[in-house]
Amino acid sequence: MNRLKDATSPYLRQHADNPVDWFAWGDEAFEEARRRDVPLLISVGYSACHWCHVMAHESFEDGGTAAMMNEHFVNVKVDREERPDVDAVYMAATQAMTGQGGWPMTVFATPEGHPFYTGTYFPREQFQRLLTGVSNAWTGDRAAVLEQGSKIVEALNERSALPSGPLPTPSTLARAVHGLAESFDQVRGGFGGAPKFPPSMALEFLLRYRGAPVIESGQTSPEPKEPRATASAARLMADRTLEAMARGGIYDQLAGGFARYSVDAGWVVPHFEKMLYDNALLLRVYAHWWRSTGSVLGRRIALETADWLLAEMRTPEGGFASALDADSEGVEGKFYAWTPEELHKVLGEEDGAWAVDLFEVTGTFEHGTSVLQLLADPEDAERFARVRSALLAARAHRVRPGRDDKVVAAWNGLVIAALAETGALFDRPDLVEAARAAAVLLDELHMDGDRLLRTSRDGRAGDNAGVLEDYADLAEGLLALYGVTGEVRWFHRAGALLENVLDRFSDGSGGFFDTADDAERLFQRPQDPTDNATPSGQFAAAGALLSYAALTGSARHREAAEAALGTVTVLADKHARFAGWGLAAAQAAVSGPIEVAIVGSPDDPATAALHRTALLSSLPGLVVALGEPGSEEVPLLSGRGLVGGQPAAYVCRRFVCKLPVTTPAGLLAELENGSGGDD
Numbered sequence: 001m002n003r004l005k006d007a008t009s010p011y012l013r014q015h016a017d018n019p020v021d022w023f024a025w026g027d028e029a030f031e032e033a034r035r036r037d038v039p040l041l042i043s044v045g046y047s048a049c050h051w052c053h054v055m056a057h058e059s060f061e062d063g064g065t066a067a068m069m070n071e072h073f074v075n076v077k078v079d080r081e082e083r084p085d086v087d088a089v090y091m092a093a094t095q096a097m098t099g100q101g102g103w104p105m106t107v108f109a110t111p112e113g114h115p116f117y118t119g120t121y122f123p124r125e126q127f128q129r130l131l132t133g134v135s136n137a138w139t140g141d142r143a144a145v146l147e148q149g150s151k152i153v154e155a156l157n158e159r160s161a162l163p164s165g166p167l168p169t170p171s172t173l174a175r176a177v178h179g180l181a182e183s184f185d186q187v188r189g190g191f192g193g194a195p196k197f198p199p200s201m202a203l204e205f206l207l208r209y210r211g212a213p214v215i216e217s218g219q220t221s222p223e224p225k226e227p228r229a230t231a232s233a234a235r236l237m238a239d240r241t242l243e244a245m246a247r248g249g250i251y252d253q254l255a256g257g258f259a260r261y262s263v264d265a266g267w268v269v270p271h272f273e274k275m276l277y278d279n280a281l282l283l284r285v286y287a288h289w290w291r292s293t294g295s296v297l298g299r300r301i302a303l304e305t306a307d308w309l310l311a312e313m314r315t316p317e318g319g320f321a322s323a324l325d326a327d328s329e330g331v332e333g334k335f336y337a338w339t340p341e342e343l344h345k346v347l348g349e350e351d352g353a354w355a356v357d358l359f360e361v362t363g364t365f366e367h368g369t370s371v372l373q374l375l376a377d378p379e380d381a382e383r384f385a386r387v388r389s390a391l392l393a394a395r396a397h398r399v400r401p402g403r404d405d406k407v408v409a410a411w412n413g414l415v416i417a418a419l420a421e422t423g424a425l426f427d428r429p430d431l432v433e434a435a436r437a438a439a440v441l442l443d444e445l446h447m448d449g450d451r452l453l454r455t456s457r458d459g460r461a462g463d464n465a466g467v468l469e470d471y472a473d474l475a476e477g478l479l480a481l482y483g484v485t486g487e488v489r490w491f492h493r494a495g496a497l498l499e500n501v502l503d504r505f506s507d508g509s510g511g512f513f514d515t516a517d518d519a520e521r522l523f524q525r526p527q528d529p530t531d532n533a534t535p536s537g538q539f540a541a542a543g544a545l546l547s548y549a550a551l552t553g554s555a556r557h558r559e560a561a562e563a564a565l566g567t568v569t570v571l572a573d574k575h576a577r578f579a580g581w582g583l584a585a586a587q588a589a590v591s592g593p594i595e596v597a598i599v600g601s602p603d604d605p606a607t608a609a610l611h612r613t614a615l616l617s618s619l620p621g622l623v624v625a626l627g628e629p630g631s632e633e634v635p636l637l638s639g640r641g642l643v644g645g646q647p648a649a650y651v652c653r654r655f656v657c658k659l660p661v662t663t664p665a666g667l668l669a670e671l672e673n674g675s676g677g678d679d
Contacts, residue, residue: 201580588621600647
């Protein structure tokens with residue numbers, strides 16, 4: 001029976017024509033397992049997952065394997081991107097039972113959903129033997145199977161939450177920099193060895209740390225313990241990693257955009273899927289790199305990545321699609337790899353030979369092909385532009401990788417923040433408008449009353465409830481959009497989302513669950529404060545709550561942010577790589593963050609000049625409120641007016657402000673001083 005053909009998930013729809021009798025996750029599958037008295041076989045993956053495609057081709061499209069699955073199991077297909085809560089609880093079980101995790105994830109569970117055997121990818125013959133073994137155990141030793149499932153659930157539920165500490169201090173943040181330095185690859189950038197993932201959140205922390213004064217009791221003070229050496233280490237790690245990724249094969253040197261990760265330690269050969277969340281996070285980091293250092297490379301990568309997002313990932317409704325596949329024509333990386341012969345054919349002998357050397361086309365991938373690198377900027381920019389254009393035109397005739405075009409609220413929130421800020425920094429109003437259009441889509445389509453829905457596709461919202469990261473990342477994006485545009489609609493919507501976070505996700509101990517208090521009850525309520533491929537929901541919430549508190553003066557929001565950041569103190573020394581977003585938010589909290597109120601007509605060039613000066617500041621977590629004189633909707637603007645008939649900027653910290661200034665030079669001087677508050 002074809003139950004997946006009308007799913008909003010492209011991943012589920014990919015399996016709609018399998019001979020496997022798939023169910024989507026839901027009560028129907030559990031009821032059928034109880035009726036037939038058979039186990040559940042839960043297969044979890046996502047559309048851009050290469051090994052998910054391999055297992056689908058080997059097993060799920062194979063009639064004999066499908067017959068075994070249908071006879072002995074109720075088979076459930078789950079898109080981990082639509083149901084991160086389901087993925088989280090079964091991934092915890094898989095990691096506990098096998099010591100590792102990944103996708104596709106294969107879980108055998110009781111009709112109540114309790115896992116008793118788990119794994120990831122299985123080749124067809126091994127998978128068939130596993131099906132037979134599990135089925136025999138279910139019919140021949142049911143008591144042992146049920147006991148195993150009960151023990152796993154009991155053990156997972158007894159796991160204590162990650163302990164929390166006090167709000168991180170300047171010393172905590174310095175130790176985190178030292179901790180990151182211990183695993184830093186001095187030669188190739190990044191952390192650890194192969195495979196290497198873009199450390200977006202750690203890089204955001206390092207950029208905030210490198211130029212930020214640390215403020216205690218209203219005074220600027222240097223970092224303890226070799227402050228210059230620590231800041232220098234942060235600078236080195238950020239600069240070297242950002243340049244290495246931008247010049248390596250993980251970055252698409254023709255069209256822009258980053259692949260998911262590098263299979264080697266040198267960023268040469270990527271795993272070719274392109275994920276929306278990676279590119280949103282990296283776009284923001286590269287824009288911030290330019291803002292912090294003036295890096296020409298940072299500017300180029302930021303703008304190319306933004307243009308790639310608009311060209312390749314934007315949906316007709318104004319949102320952004322989730323991913324591009326790694327494969328085309330069933331071959332991983334075929335769309336992106338080149339041989340020397342192909343370059344000569346497209347470019348001619350002279351330009352072809354030049355391009356072979358320039359792009360390091362030396363057989364770095366498979367079957368004599370190479371992924372393009374650009375280890376140094378070419379001296380002949382005009383020639384490079386011509387060659388690049390010709391290769392792009394030739395590549396356009398290849399079969400393109402598939403696109404998962406569902407819109408995920410959390411990842412679109414990340415894109416909204418990145419595009420809004422990039423558009424403001426580089427005077428690209430089209431990028432700001434794209435951020436606004438995505439915000440409108442989320443606001444009008446994904447909101448169900450005051451509740452947020454996680455996904456939509458083709459202008460139709462899915463029925464999956466938003467999880468913590470959806471509320472937090474979207475709030476973060478809308479606050480960034482408000483700071484760029486001054487449109488109070490986004491400020492108010494962000495506030496409403498954060499009220500939901502405080503009311504429905506709190507664990508009562510300063511942290512947050514990943515699902516709301518009225519969400520579907522799984523065998524475990526997921527809660528993971530550590531970063532993974534995206535900021536953890538808890539750290540994302542802390543960052544958004546901190547920004548909102550800075551705009552409103554709300555002690556409730558500030559205290560909630562600080563409590564949520566207590567986990568960072570525990571992770572900073574030895575696990576800083578898994579707390580990058582929390583460290584970035586903690587750096588903002590320690591530094592204030594600085595608040596800037598810009599009062600004046602948005603159409604006045606003098607207002608625009610003050611506004612741009614504020615947005616160009618690299619002070620960590622700085623928030624900007626923009627509004628007309630007499631504006632009362634945003635508390636930071638309340639009671640603030642023009643000075644001598646001129647637009648004015650007020651620099652504040654925790655709502656204690658210096659005297660207003662009316663010129664960009666005056667504002668810059670106040671910001672470079674690094675603190676607000678009366679003199």
